[in-house]
Structures are given as structure tokens and as C-alpha cells.
Amino acid sequence: MDDATLYSKYHSMQTKDVNFVLENYIKTIKWKSSESILDVGSGSGEVTMQLLAPVLPHDFEKLVGLDISPEMTTYHPKILPIR
Numbered sequence: 001m002d003d004a005t006l007y008s009k010y011h012s013m014q015t016k017d018v019n020f021v022l023e024n025y026i027k028t029i030k031w032k033s034s035e036s037i038l039d040v041g042s043g044s045g046e047v048t049m050q051l052l053a054p055v056l057p058h059d060f061e062k063l064v065g066l067d068i069s070p071e072m073t074t075y076h077p078k079i080l081p082i083r
């Protein structure tokens with residue numbers, strides 16, 4: 001997926017799936033303190049920041065999104081890519 005604009009507009013199905021997974025399974029994770037979380041295939045990072053980040057434990061150390069597509073990682077101006 002390289003077309004970040006298109007994906008950003010039409011990712012409601014993925015958002016629904018992510019919500020389902022988080023609502024049903026996040027509570028089964030046994031977190032340790034100061035965890036670092038890696039979101040592989042994070043795309044533009046919108047789902048990472050809007051859906052995943054709010055349900056993480058408050059004391060997490062780091063949340064990193066990783067994506068193979070530079071178009072996706074540079075799409076959202078407020079989410080900084082690591083190079």
C-alpha cells in the first residue's frame with residue numbers, strides 16, 4: 001500500500017477490525033511496567049495514534065510505528081517518521 005491519501009480515505013474496514021481486536025483482546029494482555037510497543041505495518045500512524053495509543057497502559061515507555069512504505073510514514077504531518 002503506497003497511496004496514503006487513498007488509504008486514509010477508505011480504511012473504515014480496517015478501523016472496524018482494529019476496534020474489534022482491541023475491544024476483545026487488549027484486556028487479555030499482561031503488561032509489565034514501562035513496555036515498548038512496536039506496531040508493524042502502521043501505515044500513516046493514524047490507527048496507531050487514534051485507536052491503539054489510548055488503550056495502552058499509562059506508563060508505557062515507547063510506541064513505535066514501522067512501515068515499509070515511505071509514502072505512508074510521511075503522510076501524516078503530526079506523526080514523525082524515524083529514519
Ligand SMILES: C[S@@+](CC[C@H](N)C(=O)[O-])C[C@H]1O[C@@H](n2cnc3c(N)ncnc32)[C@H](O)[C@@H]1O
Binds near residue numbers: 072
Ligand atoms: C492495510 S495497511 C494497515 C495500516 C495500519 N496498520 C492501519 O490499521 O490503518 C498495511 C500496511 O502494512 C505495510 N506493510 C506491508 N508489508 C510490510 C512489511 N514487510 N514491513 C512493514 N510494513 C509493511 C504497508 O505498507 C501498509 O501501510
